[in-house]
Amino acid sequence: MLNDMKIIDIVYKYPQNEEIFKKYDEQAGCCVLCQHLLDTINELAVLYKLDRRYD
Structure with missing residues (x-):
C-alpha cells in the first residue's frame, strides 16, 4: 500500500x-x-495533519 512506502x-x-x-x-x-x-506517506500525514484520503 502506498501509505507504507517511503516517499523516496x-x-x-x-x-x-x-x-x-x-x-x-x-x-x-x-x-x-x-x-x-x-x-512514509503515513508518517508525513500524521506529522503535518495532512489528508490521508487514499488509505
Missing part, C-alpha cells in the same frame, strides 16, 4: 508524483521532498 521510493517509481508532493510544501512549512524523503 514513490518518487523513484512514479516520478510524476513529485509535483503532488510539492503542493504540500506550503501546508507543511518546508520542502517535503527535501526534508522527508525517508518518511
Whole structure:
C-alpha cells in the first residue's frame, strides 16, 4: 500500500508524483521532498495533519 512506502521510493517509481508532493510544501512549512524523503506517506500525514484520503 502506498501509505507504507517511503516517499523516496514513490518518487523513484512514479516520478510524476513529485509535483503532488510539492503542493504540500506550503501546508507543511518546508520542502517535503527535501526534508522527508525517508518518511512514509503515513508518517508525513500524521506529522503535518495532512489528508490521508487514499488509505
